[in-house]
Amino acid sequence: MQLDLDGQETGQAEMSIAGPLQLGLGEGRPDKAEITGALVVQNVESRFMVTGTLRATGQAECGRCLQAFEIKWDVPVALMVLRDAHSEEEDGVLLVLHQRQGVVDLEESLRECAVLAYPQSPVCAESCQGFCASCGKDLNKESCECAKDDYDPRWDGLPD
Numbered sequence: 001m002q003l004d005l006d007g008q009e010t011g012q013a014e015m016s017i018a019g020p021l022q023l024g025l026g027e028g029r030p031d032k033a034e035i036t037g038a039l040v041v042q043n044v045e046s047r048f049m050v051t052g053t054l055r056a057t058g059q060a061e062c063g064r065c066l067q068a069f070e071i072k073w074d075v076p077v078a079l080m081v082l083r084d085a086h087s088e089e090e091d092g093v094l095l096v097l098h099q100r101q102g103v104v105d106l107e108e109s110l111r112e113c114a115v116l117a118y119p120q121s122p123v124c125a126e127s128c129q130g131f132c133a134s135c136g137k138d139l140n141k142e143s144c145e146c147a148k149d150d151y152d153p154r155w156d157g158l159p160d
């Protein structure tokens with residue numbers, strides 16, 4: 001996940017990304033992710049643009065049933081390495097790094113992109129039933145009587 005500013009030819013090139021990333025997102029969310037894909041590197045004049053969408057895979061906890069599951073999410077990357085302080089920044093760029101020469105380690109930037117793109121409240125499956133709010137049963141495994149609808153017996157017997 002390194003970009004060699006001096007060794008990169010002018011123009012456009014593809015850069016393969018594959019490896020583990022430490023995310024440290026906190027409880028119930030992936031500690032680390034495997035990130036894969038390819039980024040397009042554009043080396044123009046005094047700057048590098050690195051763009052593309054990577055795929056991250058990690059272990060998360062379902063927001064409904066609390067089971068661990070494998071989560072995959074897309075990680076859009078749009079970062080710019082400015083090699084001289086006078087270059088203009090552009091819209092739509094997530095991250096801007098300033099480095100004149102040498103090798104740029106992209107790991108921290110990719111980590112930021114992966115954290116930014118992480119879904120708000122992931123679930124193991126759209127159809128996951130989670131737990132009953134009243135009795136606490138795991139509705140993926142068993143059904144219960146309390147959650148039929150919002151029927152309220154107090155309305156019984158009231159005239160229309």
Ligand SMILES: [Zn+2]
Nearest residue numbers: 062065124128
């Ligand atoms: Zn679930």
Ligand SMILES: [Zn+2]
Nearest residue numbers: 132135144146
């Ligand atoms: Zn219930």
